[in-house]
Amino acid sequence: MTTQVIPQIGAEGTFSLKSPFDTLITNNSTYTCVAVREFTDFQSNGIDVYDTFYSPYSLDKETYTTDSSNNVCIVSLYNGGNWIYVPTSYILSSPGMNGVRYSCVLMGINLGAIPDTLDLTALEQVLIQDTLATVGIEPTVKQVIVSAPAIVNFDSANQFEAARKAKITRTQTDYSLMLQAQYAKNQAIAQLNAIQGYIATALQNAKDIVSLSDQAKSLLTASPIDTTTISGLLDQIKSKVLQESGTTGNTTNTTSQVITVNTSVDSDNNVTISGTAQAVTRLLIVIENTLGVQEYSVVMYTDASGNYSVVVPTMTEGSYIAVVSYSTSETTTGGVSKSFTVGPVTTTPESLSTSPTVSIAYTANGSGSVTFTGAASANAILTLVLADGNNTNVYTGMVIADGNGNYSITINNLAATHYTTTIKYSDVTVSNDQSTIVAIVV
Numbered sequence: 001m002t003t004q005v006i007p008q009i010g011a012e013g014t015f016s017l018k019s020p021f022d023t024l025i026t027n028n029s030t031y032t033c034v035a036v037r038e039f040t041d042f043q044s045n046g047i048d049v050y051d052t053f054y055s056p057y058s059l060d061k062e063t064y065t066t067d068s069s070n071n072v073c074i075v076s077l078y079n080g081g082n083w084i085y086v087p088t089s090y091i092l093s094s095p096g097m098n099g100v101r102y103s104c105v106l107m108g109i110n111l112g113a114i115p116d117t118l119d120l121t122a123l124e125q126v127l128i129q130d131t132l133a134t135v136g137i138e139p140t141v142k143q144v145i146v147s148a149p150a151i152v153n154f155d156s157a158n159q160f161e162a163a164r165k166a167k168i169t170r171t172q173t174d175y176s177l178m179l180q181a182q183y184a185k186n187q188a189i190a191q192l193n194a195i196q197g198y199i200a201t202a203l204q205n206a207k208d209i210v211s212l213s214d215q216a217k218s219l220l221t222a223s224p225i226d227t228t229t230i231s232g233l234l235d236q237i238k239s240k241v242l243q244e245s246g247t248t249g250n251t252t253n254t255t256s257q258v259i260t261v262n263t264s265v266d267s268d269n270n271v272t273i274s275g276t277a278q279a280v281t282r283l284l285i286v287i288e289n290t291l292g293v294q295e296y297s298v299v300m301y302t303d304a305s306g307n308y309s310v311v312v313p314t315m316t317e318g319s320y321i322a323v324v325s326y327s328t329s330e331t332t333t334g335g336v337s338k339s340f341t342v343g344p345v346t347t348t349p350e351s352l353s354t355s356p357t358v359s360i361a362y363t364a365n366g367s368g369s370v371t372f373t374g375a376a377s378a379n380a381i382l383t384l385v386l387a388d389g390n391n392t393n394v395y396t397g398m399v400i401a402d403g404n405g406n407y408s409i410t411i412n413n414l415a416a417t418h419y420t421t422t423i424k425y426s427d428v429t430v431s432n433d434q435s436t437i438v439a440i441v442v
Contacts, residue, residue, distance in 0.1 A: 010033065011095045018091070020059070029079055260336070274307070283325065286325075288323070319426060320339070359375050368416060369441075370414060
């Protein structure tokens with residue numbers, strides 16, 4: 001079998017060739033292997049391999065036939081103007097024959113100027129995970145500040161941050177999504193256990209009702225009839241029936257209980273939303289950011305005592321609002337909102353010395369659209385709530401005032417009716433002031 005040396009494409013250095021090709025290369029000249037091509041590659045393009053690469057160097061047909069049967073390739077070498085084409089059977093040595101050349105590679109991304117408070121931990125995790133998934137290498141990611149800090153005024157900073165956040169399409173890392181899925185699984189198991197407990201209680205109540213009914217029936221045949229005992233048994237049966245119907249006897253609304261909402265944030269930015277509502281009832285929990293973009297939602301059931309709790313893992317620092325509502329497959333009712341902040345909470349001198357006010361006005365745009373405007377403290381985060389004629393919240397969102405304290409928000413696709421609209425500060429530690437207006441939408 002013909003001995004071959006097949007260089008790596010891109011190999012650069014000194015090549016040693018057999019006669020007659022050795023006369024084509026100058027001693028100690030550096031060449032680069034540009035291509036390694038099989039005979040069939042040339043032949044499919046109409047190039048005669050023997051006439052092109054063997055005959056000009058007085059190599060006979062038998063040599064060509066032997067190389068062809070041994071799958072010899074033609075190597076293209078280049079050194080800045082000079083091309084050499086040599087069969088792999090005529091290469092004695094090439095760069096990299098003793099191993100593969102490795103070099104330490106440093107890749108960089110330029111984020112430009114960003115706030116010193118911006119947490120890049122999530123980005124670091126994305127870079128590590130994507131690099132590992134793409135090239136199979138887990139990189140070391142380090143942050144390096146390459147310029148002197150500069151102070152940006154609040155108006156410009158707010159504009160920069162709003163533009164930056166508006167471009168974010170990936171709000172959670174793969175790891176946090178995995179944690180979220182695990183939490184959702186645990187929540188589903190807890191809800192299933194609650195429903196199973198409710199069913200077990202219902203079955204036991206049904207058995208009790210049958211037993212009480214049998215006792216009452218047997219007393220009807222006694223003489224004299226014990227009306228006091230029978231009345232007591234009927235009261236017990238009524239109590240069991242009302243318990244199963246989810247009412248106390250004076251209402252038939254199974255979602256009449258007002259929802260309570262509590263939020264807490266731990267040191268790892270895991271957010272717990274919990275509270276109480278009607279027992280074994282379907283809830284919709286939604287979290288929105290300050291731009292009104294939905295960050296998280298889940299449907300869950302309260303347990304037999306009416307308690308609910310869900311954990312949203314590793315949320316990005318910022319201000320949010322959680323809205324919890326009774327939910328069916330078609331509607332949501334009784335929504336209650338709660339604002340919260342993930343990450344450091346800063347208190348401005350204004351919030352310490354004064355209690356800022358907020359005002360509201362509206363403009364009906366037609367076709368179910370309305371614009372609310374007003375004034376508050378500069379850069380304030382505000383919560384806007386719309387309630388219809390039945391006092392049911394149909395919209396809850398957040399709006400940020402500009403550097404002059406002015407805000408504007410437009411809501412579309414509303415039914416033509418009147419809405420009681422309330423604007424208030426999302427953080428009551430800044431101000432508990434609020435304004436309400438009745439907006440007529442056409």
